[in-house]
Amino acid sequence: MALNFHFDPVDLPPEAKELRQEVRAFLKEEIAAGSFSPHSGRSGSEKAFARKVGARGWIGMTWPKKYGGHERSHLERYVVIEEMLAHRAPTRSYSTADRQSGPVILRYGQEAVKEKILPKIASGELCFCIGLSEPNSGSDVFAASTRATKTDGGWLVNGRKIWTSNAHNSDYMIALLRTSPKTKENHRHGLTQFLIDCKSPGIAIRPIINLTGSHDFNEVVFDDAFVPDLHMIGDVDMAWKQATDELAYERSGPDRWLETFPALVELVRRAGPEPSERLAEGIGREVAHLATLRRMSVSIAGMLQAGKTPAVEAAAVKDLGTNWEQALPNKVRLLAPPSGDSAPDSNDDRFEEALRHTTLIAPKLTIQGGTREVLRGIIARGLGLR
Numbered sequence: 001m002a003l004n005f006h007f008d009p010v011d012l013p014p015e016a017k018e019l020r021q022e023v024r025a026f027l028k029e030e031i032a033a034g035s036f037s038p039h040s041g042r043s044g045s046e047k048a049f050a051r052k053v054g055a056r057g058w059i060g061m062t063w064p065k066k067y068g069g070h071e072r073s074h075l076e077r078y079v080v081i082e083e084m085l086a087h088r089a090p091t092r093s094y095s096t097a098d099r100q101s102g103p104v105i106l107r108y109g110q111e112a113v114k115e116k117i118l119p120k121i122a123s124g125e126l127c128f129c130i131g132l133s134e135p136n137s138g139s140d141v142f143a144a145s146t147r148a149t150k151t152d153g154g155w156l157v158n159g160r161k162i163w164t165s166n167a168h169n170s171d172y173m174i175a176l177l178r179t180s181p182k183t184k185e186n187h188r189h190g191l192t193q194f195l196i197d198c199k200s201p202g203i204a205i206r207p208i209i210n211l212t213g214s215h216d217f218n219e220v221v222f223d224d225a226f227v228p229d230l231h232m233i234g235d236v237d238m239a240w241k242q243a244t245d246e247l248a249y250e251r252s253g254p255d256r257w258l259e260t261f262p263a264l265v266e267l268v269r270r271a272g273p274e275p276s277e278r279l280a281e282g283i284g285r286e287v288a289h290l291a292t293l294r295r296m297s298v299s300i301a302g303m304l305q306a307g308k309t310p311a312v313e314a315a316a317v318k319d320l321g322t323n324w325e326q327a328l329p330n331k332v333r334l335l336a337p338p339s340g341d342s343a344p345d346s347n348d349d350r351f352e353e354a355l356r357h358t359t360l361i362a363p364k365l366t367i368q369g370g371t372r373e374v375l376r377g378i379i380a381r382g383l384g385l386r
Contacts (some may be wrong), residue, residue: 013075094123130164194233205220259358322365325365
């Protein structure tokens with residue numbers, strides 16, 4: 001039985017702890033200036049915020065300096081992400097490019113694309129989305145049928161992607177497209193990754209409104225959209241390995257267990273310094289879960305720093321993390337004291353808003369980035385159980 005599954009203990013180095021204080025001071029200034037609200041989630045211009053973060057050197061932190069990066073550690077990068085998420089900073093404009101798309105281009109992209117695109121990501125200029133899911137392929141991204149057909153100087157793309165987060169605000173998409181039929185020996189064969197300009201002719205982006213009334217998801221339709229050869233990423237027909245590596249970046253970060261964290265923060269505020277025994281026990285249990293998830297996630301950052309690709313460990317963090325954060329709003333609701341019993345300095349309106357928002361977003365958490373069923377299959381293979 002293969003047991004390729006472990007989480008080594010990792011301590012944050014002194015430079016990461018110093019950086020945390022720097023990031024907190026920056027966020028405090030931005031909140032005071034009205035750039036965003038950590039309580040309501042409202043923000044001004046996300047792109048303006050992205051450019052400020054880029055100017056600080058906090059996008060593309062681990063990349064080579066020749067591509068606009070800063071050659072800092074994955075653990076330093078982890079600290080920045082954790083603080084941004086804990087403060088509910090408006091990172092949507094750059095987070096996908098920083099977390100997934102940039103590393104994929106850095107590893108598999110053609111040199112001219114690296115030189116053109118990566119510095120613009122690092123400066124906060126570009127927004128990316130990921131084209132994986134399709135209407136008829138469910139959670140099996142390798143069943144993709146959206147085709148890229150070879151033509152003079154490039155490829156013509158036809159088909160649909162769905163649930164594409166932030167496509168309506170994105171400059172580019174990295175899409176997984178079918179370039180050849182799958183084989184009996186390998187059902188993942190025949191897929192290729194492409195860098196697609198979202199403003200290209202032949203691309204229509206249709207909104208999908210979520211439970212909160214927000215426009216986050218999209219359906220993206222391709223009708224003979226042209227993609228130049230230069231924008232092919234990696235080897236033709238062999239993107240299955242690249243996409244698997246990419247998901248290790250997507251699934252392991254603190255964004256996989258901090259989306260409903262504001263509900264826990266507001267519960268602690270409402271409980272005050274002298275909570276009941278029942279409430280203290282309930283809060284302690286959730287904080288223990290949170291601390292464990294964080295240690296596992298930091299461990300993966302350490303593996304990435306060591307040059308490893310911890311796909312199985314990342315799947316475990318995503319599965320455990322999203323299940324925990326999905327269940328958290330209901331636990332908070334059951335634990336919360338009546339408003340009349342709240343601590344004097346608590347804010348009932350803030351508590352209710354946090355609970356409302358996190359309850360509405362919770363259903364999607366175990367679907368985005370890979371369903372729990374798919375993740376558990378990955379974990380089982382990593383443990384040699386299937």
